[in-house]
Amino acid sequence: MTAAGDGPWLDDAAGRLVRPFTVSNGRTRPTVALDLMxxxxxxxxxxxxxxGPEHAQALxxxxxxxxxxxxxxxxxxxxAVxxxxxxxxxxxxxLTTKPPAFHHNPTxxxxxxxxxxxLRRQL
Incomplete structure (x- = not known):
């Protein structure tokens, strides 16, 4: 049984029905240097x-x-995927990409x- 809004690839009991690396055809290395930010x-x-549908969602x-x-x-x-x-x-x-503003000096x-x-304002 699928959860609302999750589509056919998620199941309440079983979880994700498709392995994540299936989405990227088993590829683990991007052709473009990307970091989290x-x-x-x-x-x-x-x-x-x-x-694939994941590409469309990302776009x-x-x-x-x-x-x-x-x-x-x-x-x-x-x-990684x-x-x-x-x-x-x-x-x-x-898509275009650019490094984060602090790329050269993260500290x-x-x-x-x-x-x-x-963070202080949030507390």
Missing amino acids: SQLMATGATPLGYL DLCRAPVPVAEVAAHLKLPV TKVLLADLVDCGA DRALLEAVLDG
Whole structure:
């Protein structure tokens, strides 16, 4: 029995009916360097050839800039699989990617203080 909104590939009792790496045809390495915070955005170009439903979902999620980690969470797939799917979309020109703003200095003091300040406001 499927849960509402989960589609035919999820089952309440059994869980996911298709192994995650089946979605990427067993591929584990993306052709494009992506990290969890890499930003992706749809270009508006229509991908040529067949793309699976997960590709279409990922493309739909990337209408506005979104990080890899968020796409993986929405797709409910491991990040490694999501990176392969996203790299397919980058390769065919349907997505663009850019590294996160702190790519060259991930321990930038101003960035860390801004994150800390945001966390304090949430508590």
